[in-house]
Amino acid sequence: MSGVDPDRWEVVIGLEVHAELATRTKLFSSATAEFGGEPNTHVDPLTLGLPGSLPVLNVQAVELAIRVGLALNCTVQRSVFARKNYFYPDQPKNYQISQFDLPINADGWLELPSGQVVGIERAHLEEDTGKSTHVGGGGRIHDAQYSLVDLNRAGVPLLEIVGRPDLRDAEGARAYVSELRAVLVAVGASDGKMEEGSLRVDCNVSVRPRGAEELGTRCEIKNINSLRSLGRAIDYEAARQVDLITAGERVVQETRHWNEDDGRTHTLRSKEEADDYRYFPDPDLVELDPDPEWVERIRSSLPMLPAQRRHRLAERSGAAGDAVALVVERGLDDLCLAAIDAGADPARTLTHAEHNLADDRAQELDPAAFAALVRMETDGALTATQAKTVLAELVASGGDPAAIAAERGFEAMDTSELEGMVDGIIAANPDEWQRYCDGDAKITGFFVGQVMQATGGKADGKAVTALLAARRG
Amino acid sequence: MDDSGNRAPGSRIGTEEVAKVAALARLRLGDDELERFTHQLADILDHAADIEALDLDGVEPMAHPVRVVNVLRDDTPGEPLDRAEVLAQAPAAEDGQFRVPPVLGEAP
Numbered sequence: 001m002s003g004v005d006p007d008r009w010e011v012v013i014g015l016e017v018h019a020e021l022a023t024r025t026k027l028f029s030s031a032t033a034e035f036g037g038e039p040n041t042h043v044d045p046l047t048l049g050l051p052g053s054l055p056v057l058n059v060q061a062v063e064l065a066i067r068v069g070l071a072l073n074c075t076v077q078r079s080v081f082a083r084k085n086y087f088y089p090d091q092p093k094n095y096q097i098s099q100f101d102l103p104i105n106a107d108g109w110l111e112l113p114s115g116q117v118v119g120i121e122r123a124h125l126e127e128d129t130g131k132s133t134h135v136g137g138g139g140r141i142h143d144a145q146y147s148l149v150d151l152n153r154a155g156v157p158l159l160e161i162v163g164r165p166d167l168r169d170a171e172g173a174r175a176y177v178s179e180l181r182a183v184l185v186a187v188g189a190s191d192g193k194m195e196e197g198s199l200r201v202d203c204n205v206s207v208r209p210r211g212a213e214e215l216g217t218r219c220e221i222k223n224i225n226s227l228r229s230l231g232r233a234i235d236y237e238a239a240r241q242v243d244l245i246t247a248g249e250r251v252v253q254e255t256r257h258w259n260e261d262d263g264r265t266h267t268l269r270s271k272e273e274a275d276d277y278r279y280f281p282d283p284d285l286v287e288l289d290p291d292p293e294w295v296e297r298i299r300s301s302l303p304m305l306p307a308q309r310r311h312r313l314a315e316r317s318g319a320a321g322d323a324v325a326l327v328v329e330r331g332l333d334d335l336c337l338a339a340i341d342a343g344a345d346p347a348r349t350l351t352h353a354e355h356n357l358a359d360d361r362a363q364e365l366d367p368a369a370f371a372a373l374v375r376m377e378t379d380g381a382l383t384a385t386q387a388k389t390v391l392a393e394l395v396a397s398g399g400d401p402a403a404i405a406a407e408r409g410f411e412a413m414d415t416s417e418l419e420g421m422v423d424g425i426i427a428a429n430p431d432e433w434q435r436y437c438d439g440d441a442k443i444t445g446f447f448v449g450q451v452m453q454a455t456g457g458k459a460d461g462k463a464v465t466a467l468l469a470a471r472r473g
Numbered sequence: 474m475d476d477s478g479n480r481a482p483g484s485r486i487g488t489e490e491v492a493k494v495a496a497l498a499r500l501r502l503g504d505d506e507l508e509r510f511t512h513q514l515a516d517i518l519d520h521a522a523d524i525e526a527l528d529l530d531g532v533e534p535m536a537h538p539v540r541v542v543n544v545l546r547d548d549t550p551g552e553p554l555d556r557a558e559v560l561a562q563a564p565a566a567e568d569g570q571f572r573v574p575p576v577l578g579e580a581p
Contacts, residue, residue: 061548149571291543
């Protein structure tokens with residue numbers, strides 16, 4: 001299978017993300033919503049679909065759904081719960097309670113670190129299902145002898161976030177999911193753990209000739225368990241569809257299953273036959289119509305979101321792009337801003353945060369000490385290499401940067417001392433010096449290396465380079 | 474609605490459509506039942522048509538007959554059911570789980 005030629009084909013991607021909301025109990029009953037547990041110990045009459053049991057909506061699930069909706073710039077509106085009818089043993093009621101024509105959150109958007117804005121069609125509340133394990137036939141569904149059902153997860157609140165088909169490649173899709181995850185975690189709605197299934201991604205992919213207006217037939221890919229799988233599944237599926245069309249065949253609208261082991265998508269079922277869920281308003285539940293005061297109270301309690309933090313840091317540091325995105329992702333923006341406030345050079349501050357503060361403990365760094373270190377460096381008291389060493393020690397054990405530098409013998413070299421040393425090295429290496437004077441740029445490194453060796457790494461490489469240039473005249 | 478030929482003149486639903494709805498609900502209907510339920514469903518649809526004939530511009534659709542909104546409960550865990558008691562009511566159980574016939578295909 002060939003890759004997709006971007007000059008000829010455009011890939012169109014829309015993602016549906018299911019996020020488990022971080023409540024203590026289920027969406028419509030008081031059974032615990034905790035992850036895991038011994039099978040079938042988190043069950044109550046409603047989870048089991050026992051006759052006479054009635055659903056009552058969890059206020060915290062609503063609160064979290066609204067938090068996410070507001071963070072995604074959605075309109076929070078009157079909503080209705082509907083029954084989505086289908087038969088499957090992981091939900092004994094034989095319907096899933098979801099929201100259909102009136103979702104709690106509608107029409108929002110999410111801004112990615114690249115600056116791209118992705119539309120959000122809706123973000124609605126629904127119940128999760130239980131887990132089934134297929135026994136016999138090597139665990140494959142179609143050969144199974146029987147299935148075992150654990151209903152602990154059935155009824156756990158989910159928010160299904162439906163994105164518009166605004167994404168165009170695997171990289172953008174991964175950036176979208178990771179930004180969405182950052183937002184969910186920031187507002188306290190979800191722990192965002194893809195590996196525990198707290199965040200699940202279904203991916204709609206279609207292709208069309210570049211320049212075409214009409215969308216191609218799409219396939220929905222399920223069973224994507226990581227950002228890496230998401231990228232691989234999109235690339236595979238887009239290439240598969242282009243190959244089909246190129247061969248004169250057509251893409252069939254269907255649900256496909258991503259197989260991590262063989263790196264392919266496989267047919268699960270065709271869409272037309274299964275999609276008749278006979279939705280209707282659930283008569284056991286009344287409308288949800290959040291009071292505007294409640295919504296405003298939630299809005300004012302939201303923390304600063306990743307996009308806002310990126311804008312703030314870019315504005316105050318003068319930096320842009322990947323550095324800012326990475327620093328915010330690592331949660332180091334408050335630290336950097338405090339250091340800049342304390343007089344640290346913004347560019348050096350950001351450079352350190354981007355390259356030298358990957359350690360988890362970096363968030364605990366004292367901003368005043370960080371600022372002092374950056375100032376020592378920009379004042380010429382420390383070289384870039386020395387500053388990096390001191391910073392690593394500050395992160396590991398705290399302390400005062402000046403004291404750490406002194407302890408390590410990182411003292412600024414006197415300029416005249418450095419000049420004498422450079423002159424001596426020039427005199428001892430006349431051939432190399434001639435090549436330098438003849439314009440051989442590569443030989444610069446030789447002289448810097450000689451000076452470093454002579455000073456035990458204490459010299460500032462930039463100062464040496466400047467001195468050499470001055471001597472050449 | 475399809476324009477199936479199995480529909481009585483003027484009727485809003487035919488046996489074919491009723492058979493499809495029955496299949497979606499996993500109901501097996503005999504020929505006489507199919508006939509009977511088609512009539513009953515047609516009557517219900519006729520009643521809905523009477524309402525549809527009214528001038529309802531500006532009337533909000535109701536999702537529920539009772540004008541009550543926002544019935545909510547606190548997020549406080551309650552007592553779970555006893556697993557042994559729960560599983561004892563199932564036709565089959567194994568390893569603390571419900572044992573069910575093999576499932577064809579994945580959940581929607």
